[in-house]
Amino acid sequence: MTVKILPVEEKQIIDSYWFYSDFYSIISRVDSKKLWFMNNYINLFDIPDPNQLYTFFFNGYYRDKMVEFYDCPFIDFQRIALDRQSSTILNNDLFDFIKASIDGGYYVIVMIDRFHIKEYEISARSPHEVMINGYDDANKKLYFCDNNANGKYSTNITCDYEAFHRAFHILEIDAHDFKDHLYLLKPLENTDYTFSLTYVKNTMNAYLLSKAHTDEHYNQALGTPGLTFGINVYDKASEYLKYLAQEEVVFDIRSFHLLYDHKKCMTMRLNYMINNHHLIDDNQILSRWRKLEATAQAVRNSILKYWLTRSSDTLYKQMEQLQKLKETEKILLQEIVDQLKDG
Known part of the structure; x- marks a missing residue:
């Protein structure tokens, strides 16, 4: 050929x-139904580095950043x-x-x-x-x-x-x-793989608790000292912006783009759970989450703008936005978790 x-x-x-x-x-x-994405891309983690911000999705035992290649049944x-x-x-x-x-x-x-x-x-x-x-x-x-x-x-x-x-x-x-x-x-075709509401709920809880997993035995076995998990990655992002404003670290937009990706994935997941009757959108959960997604996108775009203007004020404003985003997300995600049934 x-x-x-x-x-x-x-x-x-x-x-x-x-x-x-x-x-x-x-x-x-x-995976035309995107079931792998519905079950994963919920938790986050940050790898410490003195010069850059490295935030990634956490989808399982940490081998390297490409853990999906090892573990995905597709x-x-x-x-x-x-x-x-x-x-x-x-x-x-x-x-x-x-x-x-x-x-x-x-x-x-x-x-x-x-x-x-x-x-x-x-x-x-x-x-x-x-x-x-x-x-x-x-x-x-x-x-x-x-x-x-x-x-x-x-x-x-x-x-x-x-x-x-x-x-x-x-x-x-x-x-x-x-x-x-x-x-x-x-x-690989895989007709046995299904959406797991229990796994999704546990992973959301782990994210809110800033842990790799809700099972402490799992966390102890993980053996990854120095990593920051879950919603606390926002604090690492804010810290990075402070050092960036002082020109002490290298500019890298990717982790802020990932925070935006994280919100996009959750929007897809919420929409899936509502359409499949796992979640009742009686308090405009989806529309409220879309606002979070828009805010994360705006933060990313503002940090990109900094690269052109080099105005440290832009970064300090985005530090404030990140903390507001963290608090709003924490409240809304807890509301979602409380409504989900184990299944």
């Missing part, structure tokens, strides 16, 4: 980080060792392995240095993961998904084999799982 392109979903639910976008690009084909996931020096994978040529994987229905996630690919228009080293979803052997071209030159997630990036080989082979990074491995992901 000279050309093979696996389908990807262009419109993302979550696009704050590439691995959420890659993930949904794949499972949207086999994904056949494989972690494969590679040799960058010889450009081989399991003793196969790089491109032979990629093409065979694509032919078998597997998407390939691998780290490259995007500096070597002209489509990115990058002038410095840029190690990053990309998800390969197709090839054109006649024109020696690969198709993949990643954040493009404008920082937006794109599902139609291409480059020639020669440039990709350089980007793969010449990768200057410290020890990293993606330096020595790549991931294979294949969507």
